[in-house]
Amino acid sequence: MTTLPAAGPAASTLAGPRNVPPFGSFNATLLGIEIRRRFRNRRTLFFTVAFPVVMFLAFGLQYRDTSIDAGRTVAQGAPSVAAFIMISMAVYGAMMASTSAGGAVAIERQLGWSRQLRLTPLHPAANISVKILGGLSIGLVAVLATFATGLVIGVRLPIHVWIVAGTAAWLGSLVFTAMGLMVGYLVPSENVMQFMGPALAFLAFFGGLFQPLDQMAKPLQDIGVWTPTYGLGEIARAPLSGEAFNWLAVGNVILWLAVFGVGAALAFRRDTKRV
Amino acid sequence: MTNPLTLAAPTTSRGVGPDRTGLLAVDATGLHKSFGAGSRRVRAVNGVDLQIRPGEVVAFLGPNGAGKTTTIDMLLGLSKPDAGSLTIFGRSPRAAIAHGLVSAVMQAGGLLKDLTVRETVAVTASLFAQSQPVDEVLERAGILDLAGRRVEKCSGGQQQRLRFAMALLSDPGLLILDEPTTGMDVEGRRDFWQAIRADTARGRTVIFATHYLEEADAYADRIVLVRRGEIVADGTAAEIKNLASGRTVTATAGNADAATLAAIPGVDSVESRAGKVRVRTKDSDAVARYLLTATDAVDLEITSHNLEDAFVALTGDQDETDETPEAPEAPETTGK
Structure with a gap:
């Protein structure tokens, strides 16, 4: 064939003028169903919401009246060890929520859903935004559940500590959304969380979420500061002690966010190239 | 192409x-x-x-x-x-x-x-x-x-x-x-x-x-x-x-000569085995006429082609050895 007619009526309305959806097809239905899916998954709910609460009760309840401040007692207004553990567990819950939300792309790739989505106008950035927000939604529930348990058992903190620590635990878990996405785009496994779960527990332990890092042996401490869980835990607990800002922790979070973010972007590009 | x-x-x-x-x-x-690349391309x-x-x-x-x-x-x-x-x-x-x-x-x-x-x-x-x-x-x-x-x-x-x-x-x-x-x-x-x-x-x-x-x-x-x-x-x-036109003529004919059959205008192929001949041709009448008049052919049958024959004729590979993959392995289902 050589030339196409310059103008003429469309052969049918089926090929008629169409719009491209705004915001790369990001919309409330898509987000709503993503959030519903997150909460529908009982295993995720258990590990992100129930598990941190149970761990907190198992290890924190007994330290309700133990002060973390040598100079003051809990009755005098010092934060308790229970509060310390509560925030660590909130970080853990938010981190599990974010990782599983990001890691869900592994399932979607294996089921061919990602390929199906590529046959729609959905922009990858919109899809990833939905994953991030889905993880944040269940992460928020995890943080709130742990904090509510703390309130019930008698943890008392100034209001700004609740807000700053909770927000840090919640939003800081975005580091782990990036990690989940990276692994999700790399590993073609429906059961990605089955090995991510133990890996996260391992990171949580060495990063000082289950046991304060300064109570561990020195070599473990030296390793611990490099884990991606360390910085997040430190920052979330910082409002408790009111000590000077821990720049090592901030550096840790920025480093790992960069590593996982770039890793996720590269893994995504590799994945879409071969689909 | x-x-x-x-x-x-x-x-x-x-x-x-x-x-x-x-x-x-x-x-x-x-x-x-x-x-792929190189020899595996x-x-x-x-x-x-x-x-x-x-x-x-x-x-x-x-x-x-x-x-x-x-x-x-x-x-x-x-x-x-x-x-x-x-x-x-x-x-x-x-x-x-x-x-x-x-x-x-x-x-x-x-x-x-x-x-x-x-x-x-x-x-x-x-x-x-x-x-x-x-x-x-x-x-x-x-x-x-x-x-x-x-x-x-x-x-x-x-x-x-x-x-x-x-x-x-x-x-x-x-x-x-x-x-x-x-x-x-x-x-x-x-x-x-x-x-x-x-x-x-x-x-x-x-x-x-x-x-x-x-x-x-x-x-x-x-x-x-x-x-x-x-x-x-x-x-x-x-x-x-x-496109895969013509018909197939089969008969039992002990003395039919494959070379002579192949020389009949329109004949595409001749198979001769154990006294049976099978001729693919665009002109089945000519082949039938020859078989019935010049040989001892019996049980003569003429069949026309269907889409399946056309499919086989047009897509059949002479060298059916290579296993060309349809596409690179689907990433959703492989472990690589």
Whole structure:
């Protein structure tokens, strides 16, 4: 064939003028169903919401009246060890929520859903935004559940500590959304969380979420500061002690966010190239 | 494009050219796509020219590994051709997807097990700028009564009708079906094609890949036969049958001479084995006349070819040794 007619009526309305959806097809239905899916998954709910609460009760309840401040007692207004553990567990819950939300792309790739989505106008950035927000939604529930348990058992903190620590635990878990996405785009496994779960527990332990890092042996401490869980835990607990800002922790979070973010972007590009 | 069987040029067989009333649904010229590198390089698509007018129902027919899926992936913008040009309704394949002008029913996968049928359709509908009402689409695909069922509880045929419903949402000008009835039972296939047929009556352009000859024969206006990444024939079912034209004459004839038979005008091939001869010819009368008058032939039979014979003649490989993959291994299902 050589030339196409310059103008003429469309052969049918089926090929008629169409719009491209705004915001790369990001919309409330898509987000709503993503959030519903997150909460529908009982295993995720258990590990992100129930598990941190149970761990907190198992290890924190007994330290309700133990002060973390040598100079003051809990009755005098010092934060308790229970509060310390509560925030660590909130970080853990938010981190599990974010990782599983990001890691869900592994399932979607294996089921061919990602390929199906590529046959729609959905922009990858919109899809990833939905994953991030889905993880944040269940992460928020995890943080709130742990904090509510703390309130019930008698943890008392100034209001700004609740807000700053909770927000840090919640939003800081975005580091782990990036990690989940990276692994999700790399590993073609429906059961990605089955090995991510133990890996996260391992990171949580060495990063000082289950046991304060300064109570561990020195070599473990030296390793611990490099884990991606360390910085997040430190920052979330910082409002408790009111000590000077821990720049090592901030550096840790920025480093790992960069590593996982770039890793996720590269893994995504590799994945879409071969689909 | 090389054309080993010297058939009619594909693009002229039905006068397919610039559509007088609008843009071509598919306009592909010189498409090439290879996978791998070095000695393991596989030319999956090797110079495909294809022009499809709006409203045509086209079967992409060929054996496994012929390049059907690779071509479809390029039409859908899932992979980029190494060379050649390709437009869908005058746009790039990705732009056609973004405008909801083209959609596809893949042969497997593409569904989330934990969603219900209605949720799957609703979430897909939300992604398009203009979309058909969810219940109407469910109805047209014949799965409205399954709307509340989890996808994992649906049978293969039901899941396929769900994929079809999803593909209808944007009311696309072009619908692509990649081996849509693979793994369905007879009833499922019949129901599926009934739904498609009712839909194509509305003027939608449809391209479907299949290796079921009867599907191509029954549902397509036009059959594009592909073999080893090239189009070897393009026309109506009747035209394709004519391309592998002629008849087969068989007889029991102890004294028939193969060389003499082969010299009869119109004879394509002669097989002679244990006193039986089998002659493929364009002029069966001449062969029959010779056999009945000049030899001791008995039990003479003349059979005409069907689409299957045409398919075998046109796509059969002389060197059937290579295992050309249809596409690189699907990343969703492999462990690499």
